[in-house]
Amino acid sequence: MRRTGVLAVVWIAVASLAAACGAGPSVRPEVAVVRDDAGGAPAEPTDEPSVPDLPAPSTDLTWRDCTAETLGSFALPSGPAGLVLECGEVAAPIDVSGAIPGTFPLAVMRARLADTPEDAAPLVLTTGADMASTRALAGMATGPMSAALAVRPIVAVDRRGIGASLAIDCIPAAERRGIADLGQFGRTGDAADRVATLGREATVACTDYLQPQQLMFGAAHAADDIDRLRQAWNVERIGLLGVGNGASVALAYAAARPGAVGRLILDSPAVATGDAEVLAESRARGAEAAVDAFARQCTALDCSLGADPRAALEDLHARAAAGELAPVSAASMLTALSGALGTPRGDLQARIREVSDVFAAARDGDVMPLIELVSEAEEMLSTDGQFVARCSDGQRWPTPMRAADLAENWSTPYPLYGADTAVAATVCSAWPSLSPSPLPAALDLPVLVTSGAADPLVGNAGVESVTGVLTAAGAPWAALSWQGAGYSSVLHSGCVQARVETYLSEGTLPPNGSLCPA
Structure with missing residues (x-):
């Protein structure tokens, strides 16, 4: 049975359950909103199929x-x-x-x-x-x-x-570094063309390395x-x-x-x-929203980036793009920021202060903490196995010309991540096309x-x-x-x-x- 209209339901939990229903120290009441969403799940539990219990393993692994x-x-x-x-x-x-x-x-x-x-x-x-x-x-x-x-x-x-499942090491070091930096250092020409060329070189190296299983x-x-x-x-x-x-x-x-x-x-x-363009824009939008949330939390904690943390990050990104934070490129700076904001760690306030201190040090001339953060983020987000898997999953990668247009179009709504995310989307353009997932x-x-x-x-x-x-x-x-x-x-x-x-x-x-x- 479908419910019409909008119903707001507020549950006030007992004190012993309040902490379990919030993130971190929050004890605000949970709010549930049941909407009349087209295609949504039936609101009445009786409309759902009967679901059997999950079984425990009858034969376990050797742990x-x-x-x-x-x-x-x-x-x-x-x-x-x-x-x-x-x-x-x-x-x-x-x-x-x-x-x-x-x-x-x-x-x-x-x-x-x-x-x-x-x-x-x-x-x-x-x-x-x-x-x-x-x-x-x-x-x-x-x-x-x-x-x-x-x-x-x-x-x-x-x-x-990826990880411990027989990690792949197939991209030559120079190409790996160039992709991480989106060709900022040591390459000439248009950014999207540079990255597409680096991606093609990485594709050749990885498909040769993985044969005959490169499509698996x-x-x-x-x-x-x-x-x-x-x-x-x-x-x-x-x-x-x-x-x-x-x-x-x-x-x-x-x-x-x-x-x-x-x-x-x-x-x-x-x-x-x-397609790859839709996924890329979703990542750019999500990253910008995460930076906004970080900036609000950082300000509330009186963090080391000052009164306007977002403005401080945007200024640092511009300085990195101008080569002033070398060897940290503009792209690797954003990778470090995404990795820090996307970590599975749950210690929110400690992470906010750590991230703020790293970027504040870079602002003040000490880039070593940022170099370490870049290394940690690339290890988490940018391994050769992830390159192979992402290229294998993607569909309809943008051409360098299309990526250049997207970089211009996305730079306003996504001032930190828009242009770099568009350019990075060309890195898999040479990968052999596979069927959609x-x-x-x-x-x-x-x-x-x-x-x-x-x-x-x-x-x-x-x-x-x-x-x-x-x-x-x-x-x-x-x-x-x-x-x-x-x-x-x-x-x-x-x-x-x-x-x-x-x-x-x-x-x-x-x-x-x-x-x-x-």
Whole structure:
């Protein structure tokens, strides 16, 4: 039954639950808005299909404790008492059809607490090509959002070629540096042409390196890899959380194996049906919104960037473009900023102060902290495996001429990120074209779609696209919005986590259009 009009429902939680429904220290009441959205999920739970419980693995992997090495590798704090990070591997076929023989070690990591029930069904996490899934899980597990692990373990799967899943090293150092800098140093000619040339050189190097499997790194193959984990557990269905680009992997999984999906959560999803230009603009818009949120928070904390943090960042970007922050380029400065604002770490106020101090030091002549931040961000966001995966997933990359037009058009609405994002979109223009990521044709499972107000890595343009796909597939869905800024609402909001757990345990969706406060 569809509800008409707009209904605002306010729940006042008891004090013991208030902290669990907000991000960080917020104890504001949760606000849910149920809208009459065309194509939205039925508002009445009775209209949703009956959903069986998620099964616990009947055959588990061989796990080894990797808590200390993971925290050291990602420079993370120790996390809550009793936190255990365990690493494992699954032998995954390069090509499930058998046309290309061989397997590779698919890396997985399980996060749990000492009192996590041993018989609880795990939630499988993939962030796709955005970052290593294990990094995202470790960041969440060591911060204030780790309480979700008390109910059930979360198992992250690194996409092939990324993180610990046999990471790829195929781009020559000079080309890698040139792409990171968008050709600012050591190249002549138009910026979009420079980047397209660098991308072509990287494409030749990587396709030669990967032969004959160079076309085996798309979202559909990542979905095949996740199914190897399901098979290793010997269960009929799994709960799957796809964040950002990982939502595309999750949709590809649901398209190929709808009966194997017991729960499906699409968090901050990338645009499901758009071309590379649409995805690029979504990222630029989300990054600008994240900078605005950072500036407000920075001002409230009386941070070191002064009274107008955004203006300070824009001035630094202009100085970097003029070569005044060398060896930090304008593009690598933005990568550092996106990485800092998009980190899975949950310590918001500490991160704001850290970021402010790094850029304030660069403003005052000390670029060493910024060089270190650039290195950290590139390690998280710009590996060779991510280049291969993103190029494999993309459709209809803009030509240099089109990118130059976009750079001019986007520079006004997106003053920091617009031009650079447009130019960067040419880097995959030489990559061999693959079929679009598969989408489910029929799905009778209720699906939870979550998003944030200011995602610096993905943006939020994917929600409408993804819910359109779900509607066409006949799947009931509900959209849940987090009003905070950052990559992934699930990784940063206790309120969102509470709704996710209700969905995982009971199979019921929250009212469509619900809001979680920042």
